[in-house]
Amino acid sequence: MNDWKNIEAADCAVPTDRPMDDLVRELSRALADPDPLIRDGAPYSVLATWIARGAIEPSLRLELGDEMAGRLTDARIEARTFAPLVLEMLVTAGDFKAGWVDAFERWYPAEQDLRGHDEKLGWLHAVAHGADLLAAFGRRPEVAPARMLDLAAARLTAPTHHIYDQLEDDRLARAIARVLTRTDLSARDAVGWLEPIADRFGADRISTPVPAHISNCLRTLRLLYILADRGVRPTSDLAAEPLPHRDAVKSGVATVLDRIVKR
Structure with a gap:
């Protein structure tokens, strides 16, 4: 497992000792971790930076988006509510699949756990995170x-x-x-x-x-x-x-x- 804090401190330089798909899978797991220091810490910052810089190849970004769309039905609230953040990163960077919109449309109004913050789980923010993705989709020409x-x-x-x-x-x-x-x-x-x-x-x-x-x-x-x-x-x-x-x-x-x- 990588030390994401050190990677973040090194201007998010991509490690050369592991393939990118392994790194992305680890980051994906981290962004569903129940520990808010992991989920909302260095892994989030590194993934956001790599997506914005185009460090992750397009096919892998689309796979990640599919995973996040599927995660909107996860049993864990912290997994569901951080998936829109990753999708927003991808959509803002130019990635898009119509199926992501469909999955989001099913989840957003149906989500019942609307806590902004939990003492143990940290930030959840279903409404706010969903709003960010709604804005990203709403600015895409593919979406009415x-x-x-x-x-x-x-x-x-x-x-x-x-x-x-x-x-x-x-x-x-x-x-x-x-x-x-x-x-x-x-x-x-x-x-x-x-x-x-x-x-x-x-x-x-x-x-x-x-x-x-x-x-x-x-x-x-x-x-x-x-x-x-x-x-x-x-x-x-x-x-x-x-x-x-x-x-x-x-x-x-x-x-x-x-x-x-x-x-």
């Missing part, structure tokens, strides 16, 4: 943007008793906004995904305390309104990108928020 917007709506309307507590609403709102920057997105599709949210929550009578799923949705949409108004930064060091249908999105979000809270 409306499909990812509908998926975001499915996640927001899925029943849960867990209140987002580690900025998951922020990550999901930003992911939605990133998809909404697609210039090929029609004005109708830019707001159409809000309809099932309005139908689902507009029919509910809000009790006290406010149910977790409604609170999550309200906070996500409120931030989305701000991002629609100001634009969304792809990364912290880049200028904000405008939403082509800015006014329509703002109006649509405001209408949904008003429908939810005015009863």
Whole structure:
């Protein structure tokens, strides 16, 4: 087994004493390890760097993506929720398979363990990690943007008793906004995904305390309104990108928020 901390410290130089496929398999196992110091430590950094640099050959990257897509059905929460992070690395680097989108679409709204952080397992972040992948898929020309917007709506309307507590609403709102920057997105599709949210929550009578799923949705949409108004930064060091249908999105979000809270 390699000492990934030393490899990370050496600017992630690729070891020459083992074939790359062995190294990738070891990194893949590490990113499903229940020990957060392993799963979210040097192996994560090394794999991300190797993918970004193109150090892993394309066929091996596609195999890794297939493995991550399959891992979305793993019995272990830490395995499921770190798989989207690896897929996001791959998709951002240019790798893509339609089957990865299908697997993600099945998992994201169905995931029930929405804990942001666990005392023993560390970061889990199903909603946030899934949001990052949703944004990556939503920016790919092979994926219809409306499909990812509908998926975001499915996640927001899925029943849960867990209140987002580690900025998951922020990550999901930003992911939605990133998809909404697609210039090929029609004005109708830019707001159409809000309809099932309005139908689902507009029919509910809000009790006290406010149910977790409604609170999550309200906070996500409120931030989305701000991002629609100001634009969304792809990364912290880049200028904000405008939403082509800015006014329509703002109006649509405001209408949904008003429908939810005015009863």
